[in-house]
Amino acid sequence: MTVSNQTFENRFVLIGLTNIPYLQELYLLIFLIIYIITVLGNSLFIVVVRINIKLQTPMYFFLSHLSIIDVCFSSAVVPKLLVITFSQDKSVSLLECATQMYVSLVLGATECLILAVMAYDRYAAICKPLHYNTIMNKRLCICLALGCWGVGVINSTIHVFFTFQLPFCRSRHINHFFCEVPPFFRLSCQDTWFNELAMYISACIIAICAFFLTLISYIYIISSIAKIRAPQGRYKAFSTCASHLTVVAVYYGTIMFIYLHPHSAYSPEMGKIVSIIYTSVTPMLNPIIYSIRNQDIKSTLRKNTYKAFSKCI
16 A cells, blocks of 8 residues: 555646547547658758858847757647547556656747747847847857857756756656646645746746847847848848747747746636647647748758659659
């Protein structure tokens, strides 16, 4: 009996999205398709950027990082979601849960910062075109990317450490589809004010600061675009920013909803829906959004598809 209790104490049960059989089958199919599109779409985007010399620019350097984050983010969450949806055993070990939480937090924070850096890159390109290559040099790009990843790792380490210091005596059943910080607060019989405060502080420092940096960059960008007399020039300048703005609005909105939402007002069902958007839907849509108006990406795809098809014939 002691061994059984000890084993149970080292595991958690993910309730998942639903217990209704036909909905489980539907979700299994939907998320499998989403995952395949995400991996293929982002991988293809990375390959296209690597093979086209024209795309060896700071903007595509950061877009490649974004694609890597999206593939890893989706891979950290969706396969386990498919397993717990399909399997009768919905339990996860403490180590597996902590690893999933750690990886998702690293990737989530890093993506926030990468999106902010991309906004600064667009600011430099549109507002300081003559000095762009000097400002966004290779060394700065590498330092910014490493800085984003470093902040993500530090932030995740702190949150995972303090989350798993809590005593989980209320239940081991997590009303969620992956191991995320907010649902764990509901399992603890200890006051979680310190953990919540730490979460709000990091969310303010990372998500809100990144959001305001993006906002300030775009205030300058829009004011510069407004000064362009030629309509075609204004359209071209704005089209390079429209894709980024779309991704930023969706991603920042969902992240801030989850991590700045008061614990007392937290709704598990709403939390699941919002989490699905930024862990599954956004990673799938990002390469599509960034490619749909991009002539360089589309022309590279057409050329290489034609070459591959010609070889097969």
